[in-house]
Amino acid sequence: MTHRSPIYVALDTPDIEHAKALAQKVRHHVGGIKLGLEFFAANGRPGVREMAALGLPIFLDLKLHDIPNTVGKAMQALSVLEPAIVTVHTAGGRAMMEDAKAAAPLGTKVVGVTMLTSLDGNDLRSIGLQDDVHGQVERLTGLAREAGLDGVVCSGAEVAIAKKIWSDGFFVVPGVRPADGVVGDQKRVVTPRQARDRGASVLVIGRPITKAEDPDAAARAIEATL
Template sequence: MSNPIFLALDTPTIEGARDLAAKVKGHIGGVKLGLEFFCAHGHHGVHEIAALGLPIFLDLKLHDIPNTVAGAMQAIHVLEPAIVTIHASGGRAMMEDAKAAAGENTKVVAVSMLTSLDEADLAATGVSGSAHDQVMRLADLAQSAGLDGIVCSGHEVGAVHKQWKHGTFVVPGLRPAGATVGDQKRVVTPRQARDDGASVLVIGRPIAKAEDPLAAARAIEATL
């Protein structure tokens, strides 16, 4: 895609999301709608944002038994999302069924490890080894299950790209140089992530919470 920036519209209102996306439309490649937005507004809200003409990334992080995830994937066919997320930790069968049930033009990517987690958090949930090792294991599993790609932090995207040359790699938790990190623990700049092989750059607060979102989006785009 010509512009890899997907703006995370993590806002509780349709009007706020639509107004923000419309303001920066010329400097982003698509919009990401997450659980907060989807639970509040459902299909109607997605249709309202899709009317802007930008690709839609539904970041639903589906994680359940294979049959349930496949059913959920079929239920969103009508929305024609460009990208949908599921959790790689749901296992190979779940990922295979999710991909089989997805729309023809929908890329299914697996969340490997949330960027709000670090190795101490992994250990607390019983996962041994480093964050890098965990991401690489789940990337292997997602690739073998026939998915289109994975979601990982900028710290791992370079290594994943080397072993999965033609995958789609979604990188969240990005912060421009000098920006506040917030609740993210493993961050890089958008430029670094792109250089390391990221296909989609998910950027939220650095644009959405900026005093001038248009200027912020334009500045980030200029670094790519």
Template sequence: MNHNPIYVALDLPRLDAAEALARRIKDHVGGIKLGLEFFCAHGHHGVHELAKVGLPIFLDLKLHDIPNTVAGAMQAIHVLQPAIVTVHASGGRAMLEDAKAAAGEHTKVVAVTVLTSLDDDDMSAIGYANRASDQALRLAELAHGAGVDGIVCSGHEVGDIRRQWKDGYFVVPGLRPADGVLGDQKRSVTPRAARDAGASVLVIGRPITRAEDPVAAARAIEGTL
């Protein structure tokens, strides 16, 4: 796998545009993240087409259902040979265990802790007593015990979690360059800060995909790491 930790989020509505952009920036990123918007629009065919670019594929599907259903979904995507697949840690231990058992041999299963679009006020409104950071730590402990490969968390939590889970695989989304626009991200850090804290994968979308010059933007972020 490419040692560049940047996975570019290509959740674009048009397949040809996503493929063209991936080919333009492929030398400055380590992989391609495809989420729900892309997968619902283009399915297996779209993933196969993006895989032709030659970069590892991260399927960010955030599976969350009863254990049997999640295991079946994992088996259904074996043919796509994703490098990484996400499930929700809040699905519980049995779901996490079944997801890992059903995943492909070379697929890392990572559990989403708390979305980076949520802050402490959102957590309270949902009904959680814990702060966002405390809930992320709690779910990371659950995921570790269930035997998945790692977690998805914000850059604010990754350092504390890595100290408890030294060989974990940590995916950090919601990253913004120092001069970037936050948008819907409420718990964002810079790519360099996340990497220094112990992130294995840096997920970066809009700062690259919506830049006037995506190649220059990707190269600039790569240069900070």
């Protein structure tokens, strides 16, 4: 089996031609493509099919969060696309996560978003939760495991804790930045190498690759550090 890079490039754009051009440039040095809400709202299932035709695994980062029945039906509607990874919000609760996993295709990893990497303790307090980021991630990781999900999405700062709770879990780490990278709007960041060493299965990297002067060289440089 050929080695597949743990890097999923985040193509956060509504412009499908731009997304395709970027994917073509970096396809040899990434393991997959992450398509989020922005892309899906603009291009829907046909757009995802077009991206899948490039031959890379698709990570649909839609962060489903609704009543269990609705999330189950949404997952069913997405299953024809056979995505490699789909996200749901762990805060939707155990029944919702169980229904999401039950409705997903066999080969699809359903991973639970614990806490958005744009949030910190102050944000948690503002929505009525304790401002203990680590504690929150720990609790939701345990819940995702009990619900039968494949793993969770968490920041590089929490992936080691998640791995301790769930030794064979699948861990998606966004918000990683190369040592010389710009942090942007993320509040909790680590380097790709640190994230891998702490237990990340997959790294989601957007701007450090997509906004680089030479996206392929940027992807290759990050891959080399792993």
